[in-house]
Every structure is written in C-alpha cells, then in structure tokens.
Amino acid sequence: MAGAMLVAHLLVVGWLTLRPLDVPWAAAANLTPLEGIRTDLAQGPLEAVRRIGEGLALLAPLGVLLPMVSGRLALSRLSAWSSLARTAAAGALVSLSIAMLQTGVPGQVVDVDSVLLNTLGVLLAHAAVVPALRARLRRSRAAYQGSTPRIPRVGLGPWTDVLSAVQREY
Template sequence: MRTGSARPPEQGRRSDTEARHPRRPRTERSPYPEPRVHLPVRVAGLVLLAADLALVLWLVLRSTPTEWMLDANFTPFATVRAELAGGTLAGYQEVARGLLTLAPVGILLPMAGGRPYASTLGSFLRTSGAGLLLATAVEVVQTAVGGKVLNVDDVILGVLGLMLAHVAVVPAGRAAVRRRLESRAVPAPAVAPEVPPAPRTASAATPTTSA
C-alpha cells in the first residue's frame, strides 16, 4: 500500500494546465495618460458645430427668388451630370456648393465627441451615418419650408463632401492631439527598491591586561 498524501484531482488538473499554458507576466502600465474625452477639443467642437448648423439652417430657410424651378429629381447624379455637361462656371459652382454645404460637419462632429483615441473606421462610419441623416433632414426642411424642390443629388453631394472632409482632416488631427498629450505626459519616477541593512557581525573581544 502506497503511503503519502494524495494530490487532489482539481489541483492536478490546474497544475497540468499551467504547465502547458504558462501565464504571461504582467506588464507595467504605460506612463502616458489616455483620456477617453479631451475636454477642450469637445467644447470647441460643440461651439463650432452649433454655429455651423445655424449657418446651414439660415441658408436653407433663406428664400431666393427664381424665374423658374426644375422638377423634383430622384435619379442619383442626374443633376450633377447635367451641371457638368453644361461646362459653365455656374454649373461647377453649384456642384462645389453641394459638396461644401455639410463638409465642416465631417470635421466638427468628431471634434464634438472629443475622443482622441477613437477608432478611425468606427469614427468614419458614425460620422457618415450622422451626415446622411442630417443631409436628408436638410433637404426635407428645404423642400417643405424653403419652397425648393426635392433633389436627391443634394443629399449625395452633402454626404460625399462630409466624408471627404472627415478622411482628409480627422485622422491627422487625432494623431496630432495624441502626440501632444504624450509629449506633455511626465512618466512616474521609478522607485528604487529598498536595500535591507547589512547584518551586524560580533566584534572580536579585546584582551585585557591585569596590572
């Protein structure tokens, strides 16, 4: 009969698992802070976004007298092809106006979020979705209140301008903000390990002389 303490089965399985998959040592946390929200950028983005939307709303509701109006357009890029085919400066200006109407929103909307470490793809998709909703709302208000006809090309050009502005400015701007935050961060000073005092040794007894 074998003597000795038997190892519990759970402990044996745990030891075998740790032997096959050893745990990695924990790494030290980065000394650079990664704030979820950059407050100054968020405040500036909110203020500028509100001003830009107010300007867009004023332009939409402003009545412009015209002698005649085109019919409603539900065919994508039909108006764009007609404007470019004419080859006139007014046609090119009309296409540029459609691209620039909501272009600032593609920059100011991520600024209003104020997240320098946000995902590039996620930010692009969120901004594009919000821009599509905003462009549709602007076109509906312009048709219902501004006295203009519905044109699907205005929505398409507005979203395209917003997306192009976002791709051209936002990733580089976030990278600049991250570099600035990391340059301002000061790493925590390293604490030297305490060295235990050396043990005292008994000194040799000095012989005494008798008188």
C-alpha cells in the same frame, strides 16, 4: 467651443438652404441619383466645379465638428472605420433632413444629388482632417505625461521597515 462652432455652422446652413426664394418658376424636384451632376457637367467645367464644390463644401465641416463635439476625437479605442461610418451617417441624416424641410419652403427644390454630395463632403473632410487631429492629440498627451518615474532600488516600499519594526514588538 466645438459645440458653439457646430451650432453656428448649422444656423448658417439652415439660413442658406431653408430661406424662401422669390423665383418666377421652380424646377421639378430631382429624385434620380446623379442626374443633377450629369446636368452640371454638361453645362461646362467651370459651372460643374462650382455647383459640385458647393455641394461638397456645404456640410463638410460636420466631418470634423461632429467627432469633436461627441468627444470621439480623443478616443484611441474607436477604430477609424467606425468613426468614419458614424460621422458619415450623421452627415447623411442632416443632409436628408434639410432636403425634407426644403419641400415646404417656396422656391427651394429637393435634389437627391445634394444629399449625395453633402455626405461625400462630410466623408472627405473627416478622412482628411480627423486622423491628423488624433495623431496630434496623442503626441501632445505623450509630451505632457513626461517620463515614467523610476524607483532607485528594487524591493519593498519605504513603509515596510516601519511595519516590520512594529510587528517585532508584538
């Protein structure tokens, strides 16, 4: 189920970011970190919230879907920091791949700030949702396991009486 959701999300992201656009002119690529964010902030708070929010939200579902697909959501031995770092690295690679593919698409402009915002969105989604999912999964496993079975008497198992009788015969 999570794999299908991941594929569906990546198809939508690909369609949104890699389709050719008919524009009369295209802006130059932004390769200076945080320059696009400064420009967005200069255009006013509503435009800044919209543009920065779009950058954060585009790949944010990967922060939850990647641990679910890889099976790392259920692992308790995996530390939270290594899970966060692994998911952030995967999100950054996906975002960087999209930026590199955009160089060949007419009307699409490469922006280093989109890579930064996409990666930050993956980090925030992972930090906000995955620990709660892991805790819920641990609680549900504990509920299904039930209580530990108790043996009414301390001593040897039930077959020891039979085995000791067989040994006495020889």
